[in-house]
Amino acid sequence: MESHEPKTSNSTAEEDGCSNWDRAVVARRVERLFLHLNPPPEFSDGVELARCAGRAKSDVNTEQLSKYMRGKYRDVQQKVYDYFNSRPELQTPLEISKDEHRELCMRQLMGLVREAGIRPFRYVVEEPAKYFAILEAVGSVDMSLGIKMGVQYSLWGGSVLNLGTKKHRDKYFEGIDNVEYPGCFAMTELHHGSNVQGLQTVATFDPIKDEFIIDTPNDGAIKWWIGNAAVHGKFATVFAKLMLPTHDTKGVADMGVHAFIVPIRDMKTHKPLPGVEIHDCGHKVGLNGVDNGALRFRSVRIPRDDLLNRFGDVSRDGKYTSSLPSINKRFAATLGELVxxxxxxxxxxxxxxxxxxxxxxxxxxxxxxxxxxxxxxxxxxxxxxxxxxxxxxxxxxxxxxxxxxxxxxxxxxxxxxxxxxxxxxxxxxxxxxxxxxxxxxxxxxxxxxxxxxxxxxxxxxxxxxxxxxxxxxxxxxxxxxxxxxxxxxxxxxxxxxxxxxxxxxxxxxxxxxxxxxxxxxxxxxxxxxxxxxxxxxxxxxxxxxxxxxxxxxxxxxxxxxxxxxxxxxxxxxxxxxxxxxxxxxxxxxxxxxxxxxxxxxxxxxxxxxxxxxxxxxxxxxxxxxxxxxxxxxxxxxxxxxxxxxxxxxxxxxxxxxxxxxxxxxxxxxxxxxxxxxxxxxxxxxxxxxxxxxxxx
The missing domain is CATH 1.20.140.10 (Butyryl-CoA Dehydrogenase, subunit A, domain 3)
Structure with missing residues (x-):
């Protein structure tokens, strides 16, 4: 918008504030007097105005407007709606207990993937817009189901795809896609949520056994509010500080927060694995179809290959390599992939x-x-x-x-x-x-x-x-x-x-x-x-x-x-x-x-x-x-x-x-x-x- 006053730089305005202000006041008074004597037109020359809607009620073509709104993914959303409409036993009843809701939510997800043939994970990277369209439709059916699907595919699955490399994709993709590998996203801790760089869980490399040791050093580091953990999860992407042994007086070097794939339950018995302690976060204000849990790790050992190593890797002899020069750069790249x-x-x-x-x-x-x-x-x-x-x-x-x-x-x-x-x-x-x-x-x-x-x-x-x-x-x-x-x-x-x-x-x-x-x-x-x-x-x-x-x-x-x-x-x-x-x-x-x-x-x-x-x-x-x-x-x-x-x-x-x-x-x-x-x-x-x- 053009001003009628002379433009000044910021520094000039600060140095000569009083004189400029006085001049501006005088100029504005003169212009307002001019305005009273010469009323302005409704719009200035050269500005193209959009035509306003008429005073009468508009004749809205609902079908055309809907087509414009829902776009090309309308069919896949309708497929989600039709599936659940055809399966009344999978629709969430008005009154349902927490435990029943959790089991129903899992059956809903399995039915969507295995019966309806809708495979959202395929689109997480290849066609994100289609994935989000499915997510919106699923959330409309039951918000707990939408969040559970998001945990499985956006968070657990997305971390494997976005933070891992080809070896991780080859090993885990199919199991995540068909829900054979239900998983969690273990970032938030009891004492730390938004401040991810302040996480306290540690992953220490053992060069003798070529393994990482995942530890919860104190109660504040217990992973908390972890979706899919309390009941159904078999794996977790665990965010922890990567510690490498050194030969100096400190003994270890902190390489910053990295992500690791940690199995948390036995694939056959479904019991927690040795060193993994799992508890239920209990009844929540809402979303009780999602099984939020708490995880504590006591010297849990995982193979070196289970480090999600897209932005940083550790070799067999314990040397760290990364294409990014600093902890802050690696941290920013990691979080950027989880957006x-x-x-x-x-x-x-x-x-x-x-x-x-x-x-x-x-x-x-x-x-x-x-x-x-x-x-x-x-x-x-x-x-x-x-x-x-x-x-x-x-x-x-x-x-x-x-x-x-x-x-x-x-x-x-x-x-x-x-x-x-x-x-x-x-x-x-x-x-x-x-x-x-x-x-x-x-x-x-x-x-x-x-x-x-x-x-x-x-x-x-x-x-x-x-x-x-x-x-x-x-x-x-x-x-x-x-x-x-x-x-x-x-x-x-x-x-x-x-x-x-x-x-x-x-x-x-x-x-x-x-x-x-x-x-x-x-x-x-x-x-x-x-x-x-x-x-x-x-x-x-x-x-x-x-x-x-x-x-x-x-x-x-x-x-x-x-x-x-x-x-x-x-x-x-x-x-x-x-x-x-x-x-x-x-x-x-x-x-x-x-x-x-x-x-x-x-x-x-x-x-x-x-x-x-x-x-x-x-x-x-x-x-x-x-x-x-x-x-x-x-x-x-x-x-x-x-x-x-x-x-x-x-x-x-x-x-x-x-x-x-x-x-x-x-x-x-x-x-x-x-x-x-x-x-x-x-x-x-x-x-x-x-x-x-x-x-x-």
């Missing part, structure tokens, strides 16, 4: 959000309550308060869908090319999307339950199980607060490189132009434009999102520099922590909006494109209104424009409400997948199904 778990969680979380939104919207259209005197009752979705709860959520669900699909495309490309820049981009993008989407979904599940009143509290209508099963998404594969801090760190690194003339990677390249815009004063003319065409222009929306991110980035960089002089780098970071978290969230909202705008433009069907444009505008303006204080504080948005944004947001909620049935139908989830009586597609059957459940 698929975060990608899957972000995508699966959107799948959970879709189910919740479908149920809440359909029920809100069905349920009638109150109305004008002597007139029929009206749908509760006709109330503005209900629209305010659910319509921005529906818009966000669509926005997240396209953003996570883009992430999967980037991840797939990264697996093919191993491009270093793309690796960093996917790592940062998966961290922030996983954090933002799972946090949003967790909050939305409670809102959906509340929006459905007392009937939302019935277990049969699923909000309770969805909320409980999904809640842990905010913690595993990286705690959300920790992940946001990582992304804030990436943003600060890009900020530094921007001023050193470095090249910005794809996700961050908007910062160069936007930061220059931030260093100038907001334009008082455009700050007052309030026409609908202007507010629904993608350029205005994206500029506003990016301006906010750039402003937050600039201000937190200044604060960190100031506090580090007295508090040191760690103390300064902690002092600015909330600011940094807000920065990361602002950044990902900008990225999500950009992907949504691209998806609208790319949609080939006119009616679907119009509906998506409506949703995209609501997503953007609702976010701007929710943070209107930030824009008002710097005069980016004048009072009259803020009022217009609020008014238009409310109207867009009304417009989306008018096509909400078609929009949720376009998610194309059959009733036997959503499995909530109040959320049935055929409204006339909803109450009949619901009362029948109670025995009427």
């Amino acid at each position: 698929g778990g975060r990608v899957g969680l972000a995508y699966s979380s959107v799948g959970v959000l879709k189910i919740a939104v479908i149920i809440a919207v359909r029920y809100s259209l069905l349920r009638q309550q109150f109305g004008p005197p002597k007139a029929p009752e009206i749908s509760i979705l006709d109330y503005q308060s209900q629209q305010h709860k659910l319509m921005p959520m529906l818009a966000s669900t669509y926005a997240f869908h396209f953003a996570t699909l883009d992430l999967i495309d980037k991840y797939s490309e990264m697996k093919k090319t191993h491009d270093e820049q793309l690796v960093g981009d996917v790592h940062a993008l998966s961290a922030v999307l996983k954090s933002y989407v799972t946090s949003y979904t967790a909050k939305s599940l409670s809102i959906c339950r509340e929006a459905c009143g007392g009937h939302g509290y019935a277990a049969v209508n699923r909000f309770g199980s969805l909320r409980n099963d999904h809640d842990i998404f905010q913690t595993f594969e990286g705690d959300n607060t920790v992940l946001l801090q990582q992304v804030a760190g990436y943003l600060l690194k890009q900020y530094k490189e921007k001023f050193q003339g470095g090249t910005l990677t794809v996700t961050w390249n908007y910062l160069r132009e936007s930061m220059n815009s931030y260093l100038s004063q907001p334009n008082p003319v455009t700050a007052r434009w309030e026409g609908e065409d202007h507010l629904r222009d993608p350029k205005f929306q994206l500029d506003a999102f990016r301006y906010r991110t750039s402003r937050l980035l600039q201000s937190v960089a200044v604060r960190l520099r100031k506090h580090s002089k007295t508090l040191g780098s760690f103390g300064a970071w902690n002092r600015c922590l909330n600011h940094l978290l807000t920065l990361a969230e602002s950044h990902i909202e900008s990225v999500i909006l950009a992907k949504f705008i691209d998806a609208v433009r790319s949609c080939p069907d006119p009616s679907s494109r119009a509906a998506l444009k409506l949703l995209c505008d609501l997503y953007a303006l609702d976010r701007i209104w929710n943070d209107i204080g930030t824009y008002r504080n710097v005069d980016y948005v004048a009072p009259n424009k803020a009022k217009a944004i609020h008014k238009l947001t409310e109207y867009l909620c009304f417009q989306v409400k008018n096509i909400s049935r078609e929009l949720v139908d376009a998610f194309d989830l059959p009733d036997y997948v959503t499995r909530a009586p109040i959320g049935m597609q055929a409204a006339e059957e909803a109450y009949a199904q619901y009362t029948q459940f109670a025995g009427f």
